Amino acid sequence: MNPILPFIFLSSISLGTTLTLMSSHWMLAWFGLEINTMAIIPLMAYNHHPRPTEATTKYFMAQATAAAVILFASMINAWTTGQWSIDQMSHPAAVGLASLGLAMKIGIAPLHIWLPEVLQGLDLTTGxxxxxxxxxxxxxxxxxxxxxxxxxFIAMGLASTLVGGWGGLNQTQLRKILAYSSIAHLGWVFLILQFSTPLALITLMTYFLMTFSAFTMFKINKSTNINSLSTSWAKAPALTAFTPLIILSLGGLPPLTGFGPKWMILTTLTSLDLNMVATLTALSTLLSLYFYLRLYAMSITMPPNNTPGTLPWRLYTPKPTLPLASTSMLTIMLLPILPTMLSTLN
Structure with a gap:
């Protein structure tokens, strides 16, 4: 691929997101979502192999279906109320359809079926x-x-936390584990989105931070399955020491960063008298924590599961590690200032 093409595609992805963020009209926002979708497809299909091609096809079909639902919802609202403004959507059917279409674009349960298979077929950078x-x-x-x-929103958020936990239990591929982790974390965001937008934003940004650290760590170690984590000590010993902390932060264990948003969400749900929802959500976290602990065990406490071949050894690599170093420290140590960030946004 010509080196200028990835720059064009990434710029188009940024343009689509910026257009949607700045739009107050449903058609402009829809155009931004479509630019986003069409710009990432060449990056997904860059490797000429059946798996990326299959993943790209599934992604395109899911996103096209979601885009059609969103466009249909905006047309229903325009037909019944005469308004195309996003903040003026007031018809219940239009709001419900738009919510389902956007949830499908993100990968929220029960509209999540495409996400694990698509992510498994992509390389770590595109993923x-x-x-x-x-x-x-x-x-x-x-x-x-x-x-x-x-x-x-409560039903879909709770379903996502449960599906994300159950789905990742028997997985051995790291990309599928991260896909189910994404479903579970976004379920937490969905739970609180209608009650506290600033808290949902902090939860989403924290998820981005932890996911960036995890993907970058696996990319540097060239790890694609659980067994390959047991030999990562030979490639980057210092990074291997940080790996369990990043994984446990994804699981939401205190005193790591991942614990903060979940603790504040459970507190907010309890204050709203949604005690049963808070209890079920907290229990669903135990499912996710189990497969995070499996990764933890394979990364630091299990002996290498070597295949009959050459063991990868530590060699100098010119890969940039400054972004990983920065995000890893934030993934581990951001907990004390999260309440301050929430009060500032409120």
Missing amino acids: LILSTWQKLAPFALLTQLPPLNQEL
Whole structure:
């Protein structure tokens, strides 16, 4: 691929997200979402192999279906109320359809089926873009929808935390584990989105931070499955020491960064008398924590599971590690200032 093409595609992805973030009209926001989708497809299909091609096809079909639902919802609202403004959407059917379409674009349960298979077929760099940047625009639109479907958001958020936990239990491929981790974390965001937008934003940004650290760590170690983590000590010993902390932060264990948003969400749900929802969500975290602990065990406490071949050894690599160093420290040590950030946004 010509070196200028990735720059063009990444610029188009940024343009699509920026257009959606700045739009107050449904058609402009829809155009931004479509630019986002079409710009990442060449990056996904860059490797001429059946797996990336299959993943690209599944991604395109899921995103096209979601885009059609969103466009249909905006047309229903324009037909019934005469308004194309995003913040003026007031018809219950239009709000419900728009919420479902945006949830499908993100990968929220029960509209999550495409996400694990698509992420498994991509390389780690494109998977990182799909798991982080591609979710900004849909969430920006979700925050502008009126709170007419709080029960729908609670149900989908709770389902996502459960599906994300159950789905990752028997997985051995790291990209599928990160896909189910994404579903579970975004379920937490969905739970609180209708009640506290600043807290949902902090939860989303914390998820982006932890996911960036995890994807970058696996990319530097060239790890694609659980067994390959047991030999990562030979490639980067210092990075291997940080690996368990990043994994446990994804699991939400105190005193790491991942614990902060979950603790504040459970506190908010309890203050709203949603005690059963808070209890079920907290219990669903134990499912996710189990497969995070499996990664922890394979990365630091298990002996290498070597295949009959040459063991990868520590060699100098010119890969940039400054972004990983910065995000890893934030992934581990950001907990004390999260309440201050929330009070500032409020």
